[in-house]
Amino acid sequence: MMMNKETMKTTCINLLGARGVLPADIAELVFELQKKYVADLTMKTCDDAVDRVLSKREVHYAILTGVELDMLAEKKGLSEPLQSLIESDAPLYGIDEILALSICNVYGSIGLTNFGYVDKIKPGIVGKLDRMGKETAHCHTFLDDIVGAIAAAAASSVAHNNAL
Amino acid sequence: MMMNKETMKTTCINLLGARGVLPADIAELVFELQKKYVADLTMKTCDDAVDRVLSKREVHYAILTGVELDMLAEKKGLSEPLQSLIESDAPLYGIDEILALSICNVYGSIGLTNFGYVDKIKPGIVGKLDRMGKETAHCHTFLDDIVGAIAAAAASSVAHNNAL
Amino acid sequence: MMMNKETMKTTCINLLGARGVLPADIAELVFELQKKYVADLTMKTCDDAVDRVLSKREVHYAILTGVELDMLAEKKGLSEPLQSLIESDAPLYGIDEILALSICNVYGSIGLTNFGYVDKIKPGIVGKLDRMGKETAHCHTFLDDIVGAIAAAAASSVAHNNAL
Amino acid sequence: MMMNKETMKTTCINLLGARGVLPADIAELVFELQKKYVADLTMKTCDDAVDRVLSKREVHYAILTGVELDMLAEKKGLSEPLQSLIESDAPLYGIDEILALSICNVYGSIGLTNFGYVDKIKPGIVGKLDRMGKETAHCHTFLDDIVGAIAAAAASSVAHNNAL
Numbered sequence: 001m002m003m004n005k006e007t008m009k010t011t012c013i014n015l016l017g018a019r020g021v022l023p024a025d026i027a028e029l030v031f032e033l034q035k036k037y038v039a040d041l042t043m044k045t046c047d048d049a050v051d052r053v054l055s056k057r058e059v060h061y062a063i064l065t066g067v068e069l070d071m072l073a074e075k076k077g078l079s080e081p082l083q084s085l086i087e088s089d090a091p092l093y094g095i096d097e098i099l100a101l102s103i104c105n106v107y108g109s110i111g112l113t114n115f116g117y118v119d120k121i122k123p124g125i126v127g128k129l130d131r132m133g134k135e136t137a138h139c140h141t142f143l144d145d146i147v148g149a150i151a152a153a154a155a156s157s158v159a160h161n162n163a164l
Numbered sequence: 165m166m167m168n169k170e171t172m173k174t175t176c177i178n179l180l181g182a183r184g185v186l187p188a189d190i191a192e193l194v195f196e197l198q199k200k201y202v203a204d205l206t207m208k209t210c211d212d213a214v215d216r217v218l219s220k221r222e223v224h225y226a227i228l229t230g231v232e233l234d235m236l237a238e239k240k241g242l243s244e245p246l247q248s249l250i251e252s253d254a255p256l257y258g259i260d261e262i263l264a265l266s267i268c269n270v271y272g273s274i275g276l277t278n279f280g281y282v283d284k285i286k287p288g289i290v291g292k293l294d295r296m297g298k299e300t301a302h303c304h305t306f307l308d309d310i311v312g313a314i315a316a317a318a319a320s321s322v323a324h325n326n327a328l
Numbered sequence: 329m330m331m332n333k334e335t336m337k338t339t340c341i342n343l344l345g346a347r348g349v350l351p352a353d354i355a356e357l358v359f360e361l362q363k364k365y366v367a368d369l370t371m372k373t374c375d376d377a378v379d380r381v382l383s384k385r386e387v388h389y390a391i392l393t394g395v396e397l398d399m400l401a402e403k404k405g406l407s408e409p410l411q412s413l414i415e416s417d418a419p420l421y422g423i424d425e426i427l428a429l430s431i432c433n434v435y436g437s438i439g440l441t442n443f444g445y446v447d448k449i450k451p452g453i454v455g456k457l458d459r460m461g462k463e464t465a466h467c468h469t470f471l472d473d474i475v476g477a478i479a480a481a482a483a484s485s486v487a488h489n490n491a492l
Numbered sequence: 493m494m495m496n497k498e499t500m501k502t503t504c505i506n507l508l509g510a511r512g513v514l515p516a517d518i519a520e521l522v523f524e525l526q527k528k529y530v531a532d533l534t535m536k537t538c539d540d541a542v543d544r545v546l547s548k549r550e551v552h553y554a555i556l557t558g559v560e561l562d563m564l565a566e567k568k569g570l571s572e573p574l575q576s577l578i579e580s581d582a583p584l585y586g587i588d589e590i591l592a593l594s595i596c597n598v599y600g601s602i603g604l605t606n607f608g609y610v611d612k613i614k615p616g617i618v619g620k621l622d623r624m625g626k627e628t629a630h631c632h633t634f635l636d637d638i639v640g641a642i643a644a645a646a647a648s649s650v651a652h653n654n655a656l
Binding site: 169221222266269272273324327 | 497549550594597600601652655
C-alpha cells in the first residue's frame with residue numbers, strides 16, 4: 001500500500017491526533033520558543049510553520065516508525081529486552097532522540113538547541129505526554145521526542161523565514 | 165526485564181546469528197575496507213574491532229530496534245503504511261540509514277564514508293542479505309544497513325588504533 | 329556585512345568557481361548517481377537539482393566555512409597542529425566529513441549513502457580535486473567533501489521529486 | 493607537525509585555558525546537569541568524565557577547528573561574508589552547532605538533550621563566555637557551543653557509567 005505525499009501527511013496528522021496531539025498544540029510550543037526573537041509573532045505564523053514541517057516526507061517516516069513502536073510497547077507486542085527498554089523509557093535508550101534528530105534537522109542545525117531545551121523543560125503538550133507516559137498505561141517514549149522535534153523544526157523555519 | 169551490558173551484548177550477537185549474520189562475516193567486510201590502508205592487517209585485528217563495536221550500548225539499541233522492525237514486517241505485524249514501506253525497502257524511507265548512522269559514528273565521522281560505500285557496493289554478507297531480502301520472504305530493510313554500519317565503525321576503530 | 333539569501337548564493341557559486349568547481353561539474357556527478365534509478369533522466373533535471381541545493385542557507389554556510397579553511401591552509405594561515413592536519417588531509421581529522429554531512433542531509437538521510445560512495449570512488453570533479461590536492465600546492469581537504477555532498481543531496485532531491 | 497594523542501590532548505586543554513575555560517569550569521556544568529539523577533554524585537566523578545571526553549580525538553579536532561575560527565574572527569582574518577557571520581554570532585549560521593554535535597555524540601545520542609538545554613539556559617562558564625562574546629572584542633561563537641557540548645558528553649558518560 002504505497003501512498004502519495006498528501007495522503008501520507010493526512011495519515012500522520014490523524015495518527016498524531018489519535019495519540020492526543022493536535023497541530024495547534026505543537027504550534028503553541030513554537031510560539032513559546034520564538035516569541036522573544038520575533039517581535040510581532042502570530043499564532044498563524046506558528047500554525048503555518050508546523051504545517052510545513054508536517055508536509056515533509058522524512059518527518060512522516062519518523063512519525064510512523066516512532067508511534068508504531070510506542071503502540072506496540074503498549075500492547076506488549078515487542079520482544080525482550082526491547083519491550084522493557086521502550087515501555088520504561090530507559091534513559092540511555094537514545095533511539096527516540098535519534099529519530100527526533102532526523103526531524104529537527106529538516107530546517108538546519110539550529111533546530112537542535114530548541115529540541116534539547118523542550119526535551120528538558122517539557123512545556124505544554126510535551127509535559128502532558130511525558131506525565132501520561134509515566135502515570136498511565138500509555139507509552140510515549142517516542143511521541144514526546146517527536147512532538148518536541150516538530151516544534152523545534154517549526155521554530156527554525158520561523159527563524160529562517162524571518163531572516164533576510 | 166533490564167539486562168546488564170554484558171548480557172545485552174550476548175543477546176545482540178545471538179539475535180544477529182538468528183538472522184544469519186556472524187561477527188566473522190562482519191570482520192571480513194572490515195578486512196576488505198582496511199587492507200589497503202594497513203600494511204600488515206590481520207583477521208584477528210578485524211575480529212577484535214568488530215567485538216569492540218558490538219560491546220557498545222548505542223549499538224545494542226540500534227540492533228534490537230532495527231531487527232525487531234524487520235521481524236515484525238516479516239510477520240505482517242506493522243500498521244499500514246509502515247508495513248509496506250519496510251516490507252518493500254522503500255528507497256526514500258531512510259529511517260534504516262538514520263539508525264545505521266548512530267552506529268557508524270561511534271568511532272567518529274570517518275565511519276560515514278565506509279558506510280556509504282558498503283551500502284552502495286554491497287560486498288560479502290551485505291550483498292547476501294540484500295538479495296535474500298529481495299528474493300525471499302525475509303525482510304532485511306534494517307539488517308543490511310546495521311551490518312554495514314558495524315563494519316564501517318569497526319574499520320574506523322582499526323584506523324584510530326593504527327594512528328599515533 | 330550581512331547578505332540576503334540570493335546574494336549569498338551568487339557569492340557561493342563564485343567561490344566554488346574560483347576553486348575550480350562549476351555547478352555543471354556537480355550535475356554530472358548527480359547524473360552518474362541517478363541514471364540507473366530514473367529511466368529518462370536528463371542533464372536539465374540534474375542541473376535544477378544542484379541549483380536547488382545551492383539555494384539553501386545551510387549549504388552556503390558549509391561552503392563558506394570549509395573553503396575558507398582550505399584557503400587559509402594554502403596560505404599557511406592556520407595555527408599548528410590544525411595547519412598540518414588540514415594541509416595533509418589527515419585521514420582521522422573528520423571535520424570535513426561533518427561539514428559535508430550537514431549538506432548531504434538537506435533532502436533527508438538517503439543522501440548519506442551517495443556521499444560515502446562518491447567519497448570512496450572519487451568520480452569526475454571529485455577525483456580531479458583530490459589529485460590536485462595531493463599533487464599540487466592546492467588544499468582541497470574540505471572542498472572535495474563539499475562537492476561530493478552537494479552531488480549527494482542533489483541526487484536525493486531528484487529521487488524525492490521522482491517519487492509519488 | 494603531527495602530534496600523538498597525548499600531546500594533542502595537552503594542546504587542546506592549554507588552548508581552552510588560553511581562551512578562559514578550565515576543565516573544572518566544565519565539570520561544574522556536568523555536576524549541575526547530573527546531580528538530580530545520580531544520588532551521591534561527586535565533583536571527582538565529574539572531573540573524570542570531562543577528562544575522558546577531552547581524551548577523544550574527535551573532540552580535539554572540533555576544539556582546534558572551532559577555536560581557530562573564533563580567533564581568526566577576532567583578528568578580522570576571515571573573508572567576507574564569513575567574517576561577519578562568525579563575528580556577529582549570526583543566529584542561523586549553525587556550523588558552530590554542527591561541530592558541537594560531533595562532540596556531544598561521543599557517548600551516544602543522549603548528549604543531545606543536555607547540549608540543547610545548556611545552549612539555551614547558558615549556565616556558569618557558558619553564560620560568561622556568551623556575555624564576553626557579546627560585550628567585548630572577544631569572539632566566542634564556536635567556544636560556547638564547544639564547552640556546552642563537552643559538558644553534555646561528559647554528563648552522558650556519567651549516566652552510562654552509572655547504569656548497569
